Amino acid sequence: MQYHPHALGHGGFCMFETLASQIGAAVAVCITAFAFLKGDEPERIGAGAYILAFLASLLVQDTGQLYGTNWRLLGIDTIMLGVYAALVWKTDRAWPIWVCALQSVIVLSHVLTIVDVRPPLSAFYAVINLASYGVLVAIAVGTFWAWQDRVAQGLE
Template sequence: MIDDIYAQAVLAVAVLTVAFAFWKGDEPERLGAAAYAMAFLATSMIRGDATPNVPRWGMMGIEIVLLVVFIGLALHSRRAWPVWAASFQALVVTNHVLIAASLRPPVVAAATVINMSNYGLLVALAVGTFWAWQERRAAAMSSTGRL
């Protein structure tokens, strides 16, 4: 899984984004980061032999759980990033559903959808964390009278 420099770079970005969310984020960002990290670890453990265009029910289940977490965050949070994260995760789940429905998308297209959706999800998490951090700093400055 992490056998080339590109995969290692993407993993480093994911780890930095999750660490940033834990360090500077509020509760929704931390919950989203924890869910993403747990899903990443779980899918890494069950990856095994990846036969193209064959339903991988375990991975599909994990991706659906992650989608439910982001939908829950979107419904219970006043922030916009969980909506974007849920949208990107919905693309990943849709990709798994297409494979399970025997529609057989091209392997490269399926991999591209999953990879690009994960990048989008990480960007949404990072931007949401940044804005939560900035809102908290602005609130702290206004309460102390330092504007």
């Protein structure tokens, strides 16, 4: 979320400098809050990891870096891929599969900078941003399904 899965502030922008980044951060907070309030354990883990990565990416972002690999963000995104892969392995839910696939796209976008394929910077951030919003949508849908399952069972 970030102009990246955890950060709406990459690409030379301060986190809340633009209206788009403010709206994106608000969407991220709302969806993760929904997951914490209405989701089961897998949704809470996914949302918690997302928010932690969001905050970590804010701490490590380098707004002056226009070229090359941002190794710290790559590390955060790789850890997130591991967290989501563990959710796929440990749960029987569908949404972690989608999140893991989208997070793989984000990590592979970083890999493009390592192998020196030079996509336009705007394309790089567009891929990461869209995949990040896809992660949020998948978490929201998974949370909604978990909540509705509990409602149908009369637990809520």
